[in-house]
Amino acid sequence: QQQVKQSPQSLIVQKGGISIINCAYENTAFDYFPWYQQFPGKGPALLIAIRPDVSEKKEGRFTISFNKSAKQFSLHIMDSQPGDSATYFCAAAHSGTYKYIFGTGTRLKVLA
Amino acid sequence: NAGVTQTPKFQVLKTGQSMTLQCAQDMNHEYMSWYRQDPGMGLRLIHYSVGAGITDQGEVPNGYNVSRSTTEDFPLRLLSAAPSQTSVYFCASKRLGPGPTDTQYFGPGTRLTVL
Numbered sequence: 001q002q003q004v005k006q007s008p009q010s011l012i013v014q015k016g017g018i019s020i021i022n023c024a025y026e027n028t029a030f031d032y033f034p035w036y037q038q039f040p041g042k043g044p045a046l047l048i049a050i051r052p053d054v055s056e057k058k059e060g061r062f063t064i065s066f067n068k069s070a071k072q073f074s075l076h077i078m079d080s081q082p083g084d085s086a087t088y089f090c091a092a093a094h095s096g097t098y099k100y101i102f103g104t105g106t107r108l109k110v111l112a
Numbered sequence: 113n114a115g116v117t118q119t120p121k122f123q124v125l126k127t128g129q130s131m132t133l134q135c136a137q138d139m140n141h142e143y144m145s146w147y148r149q150d151p152g153m154g155l156r157l158i159h160y161s162v163g164a165g166i167t168d169q170g171e172v173p174n175g176y177n178v179s180r181s182t183t184e185d186f187p188l189r190l191l192s193a194a195p196s197q198t199s200v201y202f203c204a205s206k207r208l209g210p211g212p213t214d215t216q217y218f219g220p221g222t223r224l225t226v227l
Contacts, residue, residue: 009152034216036218041220043204043218043219043221044155044218098145099160099171100155100216102155102156104153104154
């Protein structure tokens with residue numbers, strides 16, 4: 001019930017293409033869904049987050065799509081750039097607790 | 113403003129040795145946490161704290177101890193290191209706020225190898 005399943009494990013995209021990473025959760029009590037970006041040798045950094053009262057959130061080239069009934073959410077990176085090459089983690093948490101559950105990560109490589 | 117700092121960056125231990133990973137933040141955040149990151153496993157929460165004197169267990173607390181005597185510091189202790197504790201350890205902090213929202217800031221990590 002506490003798992004967050006993330007796919008794919010790795011992704012290669014051409015420059016200018018769209019990168020899509022998917023996550024699915026089981027615990028319906030989760031009400032906060034952040035995405036983190038991690039470059040090699042660095043700690044993760046918050047990229048974008050969404051709460052389940054909206055179906056989509058966009059910040060620049062990054063968009064989260066959220067499907068509450070399917071218990072799925074995804075990260076879309078439009079016009080992917082080589083600088084976006086990193087590992088991306090989805091996560092989930094719920095109000096009343098401070099325990100974040102992370103997905104297993106997706107290693108994205110954007111080819112120049 | 114240094115954010116979240118961790119020391120050391122790298123550490124090699126022998127099985128059975130003990131050590132403390134240090135974490136400090138200068139943002140006056142009430143919430144601090146420790147994660148371990150293993151290949152194919154993502155980040156897993158070890159322990160967290162919502163203020164000085166208050167700590168709680170995460171997903172994988174066994175083999176680790178924490179305490180929080182000040183707002184700024186949240187050390188992680190390995191009492192008797194085991195090879196299974198070889199990992200990269202990240203400390204993070206955030207404002208307490210209403211629930212889990214507000215940005216969680218991560219430190220640069222400590223790479224620990226247990227032989």
